[in-house]
Amino acid sequence: xxxxxxxxxxxxxxxxxxTCSSSTGAVTSGYYPNWFQQKPGHAPRALIxxxxxxxxxxxxxxxxxxxxxxxxxxxxxxQPEDEAEYFCLLYYxxxxxxxxxxxxxxx
Amino acid sequence: xxxxxxxxxxxxxxxxxRLSCVASGFNFETYGMHWVRQAPGKGPEWVAxxxxxxxxxxxxxxxxxxxxxSRDNSKNTLYLQMDRLRVEDTAIYYCARDPDxxxxxxxxxxxxxxx
Numbered sequence: 001x002x003x004x005x006x007x008x009x010x011x012x013x014x015x016x017x018x019t020c021s022s023s024t025g026a027v028t029s030g031y032y033p034n035w036f037q038q039k040p041g042h043a044p045r046a047l048i049x050x051x052x053x054x055x056x057x058x059x060x061x062x063x064x065x066x067x068x069x070x071x072x073x074x075x076x077x078x079q080p081e082d083e084a085e086y087f088c089l090l091y092y093x094x095x096x097x098x099x100x101x102x103x104x105x106x107x
Numbered sequence: 108x109x110x111x112x113x114x115x116x117x118x119x120x121x122x123x124x125r126l127s128c129v130a131s132g133f134n135f136e137t138y139g140m141h142w143v144r145q146a147p148g149k150g151p152e153w154v155a156x157x158x159x160x161x162x163x164x165x166x167x168x169x170x171x172x173x174x175x176x177s178r179d180n181s182k183n184t185l186y187l188q189m190d191r192l193r194v195e196d197t198a199i200y201y202c203a204r205d206p207d208x209x210x211x212x213x214x215x216x217x218x219x220x221x222x
Contacts, residue, residue, distance in 0.1 A: 044151055044201075049210070094156075095165055097153065101150045
């Protein structure tokens with residue numbers, strides 16, 4: 001089971017960290033953590049792959065890391081358009097498992 | 108770079124459906140591909156992956172023995188054959204590129220399993 005915070009709230013311009021934990025133990029780079037953003041009515045959009053790597057279209061304010069045995073997505077200088085649901089994805093020996101998602105509110 | 112899914116629809120439990128995903132704008136035969144689904148109001152759920160040459164396939168447990176992922180590199184097309192469909196298979200089905208980064212997604216095709 002992959003677990004994320006169900007919801008978080010952040011002020012515009014602020015910083016927030018979303019985490020992704022595994023029921024099997026500490027998340028490492030071997031789980032190839034991916035992060036996705038999804039807005040209502042749209043397909044998920046890839047943000048971060050293999051723990052820390054941004055895609056070419058991913059704004060620099062999004063960063064991936066490992067933090068305290070979890071995968072983490074940090075948004076620095078949050079913009080109103082960052083309000084969305086965020087999903088992590090971990091690799092388990094041939095299979096992939098999504099987290100339940102974090103609904104991020106920018107308020 | 109584009110992925111376009113098709114083949115969704117309304118089907119009764121126990122019946123079959125085949126989804127297609129046509130790729131364009133990139134060298135399809137060099138990329139592994141995934142199917143991911145998302146039930147209404149729920150998070151995404153990984154379904155299956157196939158390597159670039161079709162040699163290696165993996166499935167989530169709940170679809171093993173019922174779903175088959177395949178590809179035709181000469182047609183730049185990915186398939187998902189879904190047999191013995193269940194109500195809980197109802198979802199938008201997306202194809203996604205690249206075995207490790209899921210970098211490009213299609214717009215999805217809706218599958219509704221209902222009597």
